[in-house]
Amino acid sequence: MLGGGYALVAIGYTLIFGVLNLLHLAHGEVAMIGSYVGLTLVLVAMSQVGVLPLWVVLIVAMVGAGVVGIVVELVAFRPLGRRQLHITPLITTIAVAFVLQEAAVKLFGSEQRSFPVAMFDALKKYDLQLGAFRITYVQMFIIAASIVLMVGLYFFVEKTAMGRAMRACAENTQTARLLGVNVHWITIWTFGIASALAGAAGVLIGLAYNITPLMGGNLGLKGLTIMLFGGSGNIVGAMVAALILGMIETMSVAYLVPAWKDGFAFGILILILLYKPTGLFGSRLQIEAGR
Amino acid sequence: MQSVIGSLVSVFTGVFALGEADLITIGINMIMGLSMFLPMTVGQLSFGQAGFMSIGAHIAVVLTLYAGVSFPIALLAAGLGSGGVGFLVGVPVLRLRGLLLALVTFAFAQVVEVFFLNFKPTGAAEGIRGIFPYTNLWYVFGFLVLLVAFLARLRRSRMGRAFEAVKLDETAAEAMGINVTRAKLTAFSAGAFVAGVGGGLYAHHAVFIQYDNFDFKRGVDIAMYMVLGGMDVLYGPLLGAFVITYLSTALQFLANWRWEVWGSIVILVMIFRPQGILGRDTLDIRRWREVVTGTPQRSVP
Numbered sequence: 001m002l003g004g005g006y007a008l009v010a011i012g013y014t015l016i017f018g019v020l021n022l023l024h025l026a027h028g029e030v031a032m033i034g035s036y037v038g039l040t041l042v043l044v045a046m047s048q049v050g051v052l053p054l055w056v057v058l059i060v061a062m063v064g065a066g067v068v069g070i071v072v073e074l075v076a077f078r079p080l081g082r083r084q085l086h087i088t089p090l091i092t093t094i095a096v097a098f099v100l101q102e103a104a105v106k107l108f109g110s111e112q113r114s115f116p117v118a119m120f121d122a123l124k125k126y127d128l129q130l131g132a133f134r135i136t137y138v139q140m141f142i143i144a145a146s147i148v149l150m151v152g153l154y155f156f157v158e159k160t161a162m163g164r165a166m167r168a169c170a171e172n173t174q175t176a177r178l179l180g181v182n183v184h185w186i187t188i189w190t191f192g193i194a195s196a197l198a199g200a201a202g203v204l205i206g207l208a209y210n211i212t213p214l215m216g217g218n219l220g221l222k223g224l225t226i227m228l229f230g231g232s233g234n235i236v237g238a239m240v241a242a243l244i245l246g247m248i249e250t251m252s253v254a255y256l257v258p259a260w261k262d263g264f265a266f267g268i269l270i271l272i273l274l275y276k277p278t279g280l281f282g283s284r285l286q287i288e289a290g291r
Numbered sequence: 292m293q294s295v296i297g298s299l300v301s302v303f304t305g306v307f308a309l310g311e312a313d314l315i316t317i318g319i320n321m322i323m324g325l326s327m328f329l330p331m332t333v334g335q336l337s338f339g340q341a342g343f344m345s346i347g348a349h350i351a352v353v354l355t356l357y358a359g360v361s362f363p364i365a366l367l368a369a370g371l372g373s374g375g376v377g378f379l380v381g382v383p384v385l386r387l388r389g390l391l392l393a394l395v396t397f398a399f400a401q402v403v404e405v406f407f408l409n410f411k412p413t414g415a416a417e418g419i420r421g422i423f424p425y426t427n428l429w430y431v432f433g434f435l436v437l438l439v440a441f442l443a444r445l446r447r448s449r450m451g452r453a454f455e456a457v458k459l460d461e462t463a464a465e466a467m468g469i470n471v472t473r474a475k476l477t478a479f480s481a482g483a484f485v486a487g488v489g490g491g492l493y494a495h496h497a498v499f500i501q502y503d504n505f506d507f508k509r510g511v512d513i514a515m516y517m518v519l520g521g522m523d524v525l526y527g528p529l530l531g532a533f534v535i536t537y538l539s540t541a542l543q544f545l546a547n548w549r550w551e552v553w554g555s556i557v558i559l560v561m562i563f564r565p566q567g568i569l570g571r572d573t574l575d576i577r578r579w580r581e582v583v584t585g586t587p588q589r590s591v592p
Contacts, residue, residue, distance in 0.1 A: 076558055079558075087522075088561050099550060263406065269395075273387060273395045
């Protein structure tokens with residue numbers, strides 16, 4: 001269940017890293033903004049009309065996060081031009097991450113929030129009872145939404161014209177430009193779609209846990225690890241890796257010393273980078289990022 | 292309005308009112324900026340300097356506090372210990388380049404943080420208190436002067452030219468008979484050494500250290516010194532460390548909006564000067580003549 005949310009963040013990372021060769025370090029913060037958009041919508045709707053269907057919340061949060069992502073692109077990536085060093089966008093996206101965090105603290109307060117209990121109560125009537133197990137509607141929704149989004153994205157990238165243009169940019173930006181692909185437009189769409197997925201992930205994780213302005217750092221890190229684990233640029237790899245890491249995390253809480261938990265994730269990250277930089281399932285692009 | 296102008300003026304006049312503690316902090320940050328600059332001289336981006344700083348700080352503190360070793364020797368040991376770790380880490384890690392190297396060194400710094408969070412002999416999560424306040428201006432700026440002199444000499448030396456060649460083009464450098472791996476390892480370990488000494492100085496100035504003194508934020512700060520100041524020339528990180536450390540206290544009157552202002556400054560500098568404020572061209576007289584007269588003055592090579 002956790003895996004689904006993480007996978008969505010990781011796929012966003014993979015899209016941006018694959019198509020633009022850029023580590024977007026504010027990606028987790030975009031997801032955080034998405035979950036606050038969802039939360040705000042639910043709270044406002046509760047006071048005005050009543051409980052909204054979850055998919056409406058999800059779509060609004062995706063649009064909100066997508067817009068934030070496009071703004072990030074226009075402010076912190078586009079003006080850098082093409083003569084940039086690889087460290088330049090790294091630094092600007094870190095700056096954006098801090099600004100977004102600070103903005104969230106100002107707008108929504110720094111304390112931990114969660115979706116209102118009344119909403120969960122209202123949705124209780126859809127729960128499934130399977131013998132001794134009880135599957136709540138929210139749990140089903142989280143799983144279904146992440147599967148639908150992932151499958152949708154897969155078809156989008158593989159089957160549509162814009163998906164093909166994105167893959168062309170990932171392969172070689174210069175050639176894609178020569179072949180008549182509007183690279184600027186593709187860049188904006190890539191940021192928008194990746195950020196929308198992050199926004200969805202933010203809502204799904206917010207439904208399962210809490211929402212804080214600081215959740216972005218942790219989310220971004222998990223997404224990054226999963227992306228490298230599954231092979232950068234490889235969408236299916238990211239899905240499988242997310243499921244594996246989700247399970248590892250659940251089990252490590254049970255079997256490992258909790259204080260070492262974060263070190264464990266970073267240890268995996270280091271080992272992957274050193275011994276299998278193409279990830280478990282192969283990378284779809286050259287990841288010789290340095291110049 | 293009056294008060295805003297007043298505070299803006301005080302941002303500039305405040306430079307002359309810096310106390311000893313401020314100067315020490317600025318000096319230590321300059322050292323940290325240079326520690327990141329060293330791997331950069333071979334074109335390697337190390338995001339793990341906070342981790343090396345942490346190692347150095349802990350070694351130095353254990354030596355002075357529990358073993359009664361004198362301060363200069365403890366600093367040296369901190370540098371050597373951290374440099375040694377840098378060497379061991381560098382051997383596998385330096386096979387990676389660019390973004391991936393930045394990532395793996397960043398992950399290393401996080402692992403160091405988790406290590407000291409759990410390491411009982413150095414107090415685990417509580418950290419170490421009651422460290423002797425040995426650090427003074429002489430130690431900090433003495434080491435800084437040595438370091439700057441060394442780096443200034445390095446550029447003209449055989450090794451410095453080799454570093455420069457590796458930075459510009461590894462393949463070409465290798466073809467000219469330069470041992471690329473050794474150049475990278477030397478620069479990386481030297482950076483770790485400097486960061487270790489910086490950590491030792493920091494610990495004996497702060498008198499209290501804890502694992503999270505050397506966290507992600509510290510790493511970003513150190514990176515900012517170099518990136519904002521300029522990563523091509525050695526006085527870049529010096530200027531960056533000074534400006535950033537000074538402004539973060541002088542801009543107190545912005546209080547609530549500090550991060551927003553800060554983020555915009557960083558993004559603007561990156562847009563107009565991706566190599567940092569200072570670069571190779573800053574002291575190039577010909578370029579300034581171009582700027583002033585408006586006519587290109589390129590000499591024929």
